[in-house]
Amino acid sequence: MSDETEWIQLARKGDQVAFGRLVVAYQTPVYNLAYRMLGNSVEAEDAAQESFLRAYTRLHTYDPERPFRSWMLSIASHYCIDRLRRRRINWLSLEDEFARPIRLASDNPEPEAAVAQREREGYIQQLLAVLSPTDRAAITLLYWYDYSYEEIAETLNLTVSAIKSRLFRARRALAKTVQGEPEYAM
Amino acid sequence: MRCKQAVQMMSERLDGRLDGAEIALLDEHVAACDACQAEWRKLQSLDALFAAAPVMPAPLRVRVQVMTRLARRDQARRALVGGTALGLGTVALALLALAPLLLGLLGATGVLPALISGGPETIVQILAFLETASHALLVLAEKFIVPLAFTGLCSLTVAFTLNGLWLGAMRRLRAVH
Numbered sequence: 001m002s003d004e005t006e007w008i009q010l011a012r013k014g015d016q017v018a019f020g021r022l023v024v025a026y027q028t029p030v031y032n033l034a035y036r037m038l039g040n041s042v043e044a045e046d047a048a049q050e051s052f053l054r055a056y057t058r059l060h061t062y063d064p065e066r067p068f069r070s071w072m073l074s075i076a077s078h079y080c081i082d083r084l085r086r087r088r089i090n091w092l093s094l095e096d097e098f099a100r101p102i103r104l105a106s107d108n109p110e111p112e113a114a115v116a117q118r119e120r121e122g123y124i125q126q127l128l129a130v131l132s133p134t135d136r137a138a139i140t141l142l143y144w145y146d147y148s149y150e151e152i153a154e155t156l157n158l159t160v161s162a163i164k165s166r167l168f169r170a171r172r173a174l175a176k177t178v179q180g181e182p183e184y185a186m
Numbered sequence: 187m188r189c190k191q192a193v194q195m196m197s198e199r200l201d202g203r204l205d206g207a208e209i210a211l212l213d214e215h216v217a218a219c220d221a222c223q224a225e226w227r228k229l230q231s232l233d234a235l236f237a238a239a240p241v242m243p244a245p246l247r248v249r250v251q252v253m254t255r256l257a258r259r260d261q262a263r264r265a266l267v268g269g270t271a272l273g274l275g276t277v278a279l280a281l282l283a284l285a286p287l288l289l290g291l292l293g294a295t296g297v298l299p300a301l302i303s304g305g306p307e308t309i310v311q312i313l314a315f316l317e318t319a320s321h322a323l324l325v326l327a328e329k330f331i332v333p334l335a336f337t338g339l340c341s342l343t344v345a346f347t348l349n350g351l352w353l354g355a356m357r358r359l360r361a362v363h
Contacts, residue, residue: 016253016257016260019256020252020253023248023249023252023253024249027244027248027249028241028242028243029241030244031242031243031244031245031248032242032243032244036242041242044242045244045245045247045248045251048244049248049251049252049255053252053256053259120239121239123235124235124239142201143237144239149201149203164197168193168194168197168198171196171197171229171232172193174232175225175229178228178231178232
């Protein structure tokens with residue numbers, strides 16, 4: 001029996017120490033998903049916590065035949081989708097978040113590479129923000145988790161053909177957004 | 187191949203879901219169509235941008251915060267269950283303490299014998315009892331004021347003691363967490 005399986009079994013019996021180990025193992029994937037979907041670190045941190053709390057209370061519904069990672073990411077993505085739907089899209093705050101001028105203050109100089117990285121991160125989040133919550137989840141699972149269409153479909157409770165068309169639609173929307181903008185050379 | 191179909195295939199090609207023949211068809215169209223060439227370049231550029239984006243590491247405090255919230259929630263649940271049990275226990279104790287008085291009251295007014303013997307006339311007797319109950323209670327309250335006060339005081343003492351013990355146990359639990 002793997003460590004993870006043992007932690008899950010113990011956590012299902014109410015062992016919070018074992019659940020803490022699962023949190024440590026999955027906090028970065030869950031946080032990254034929330035960050036990519038919600039667009040800022042404060043909300044992402046709160047969403048990650050909430051996702052773990054939901055997972056703890058729903059552990060009895062977890063099917064051990066399914067990878068725990070998929071189950072956990074499914075909870076997190078549905079939570080983020082709900083949160084995005086509830087949130088009235090505040091374009092002003094999004095602009096504040098991403099169009100924040102890059103500081104090059106003389107008392108705290110940032111290396112050029114870090115500035116470029118920050119700028120690229122802001123640009124990526126700005127692009128993701130134009131997508132619908134579910135499309136955003138699909139793109140995030142595809143690029144940051146290397147999920148197949150089948151895995152994305154399972155995580156988001158959708159069909160494979162729905163994922164195929166969602167990814168197509170999302171890419172078209174992203175391509176339209178970057179229309180006329182300088183391309184970020186990789 | 188039409189442009190619409192070509193654009194649909196581009197997304198699948200980026201995800202490695204086209205076979206060799208489909209790729210050849212797409213390439214043939216893209217090579218001959220300026221608009222699709224521009225679209226393909228844009229999609230490739232976006233693909234590279236997203237593929238190179240790093241995974242954002244979670245702040246270390248996430249685990250601590252989750253565990254703290256779990257512990258708090260458990261405490262609240264335990265307090266609720268304990269409080270309910272305590273309340274019910276107190277009521278049960280008070281009822282037990284008052285039972286002899288209530289039985290005495292029912293016996294003195296003739297209702298208890300009527301209830302025990304049964305029969306249709308019981309209902310009539312109960313209605314008659316309810317009619318005069320308020321008067322009887324007032325008279326009996328005067329007679330039994332001392333034992334009633336004593337019983338109430340005992341119940342309150344028991345309830346406060348149990349509450350104190352419960353709060354102490356909760357504080358110890360919180361210290362452990």
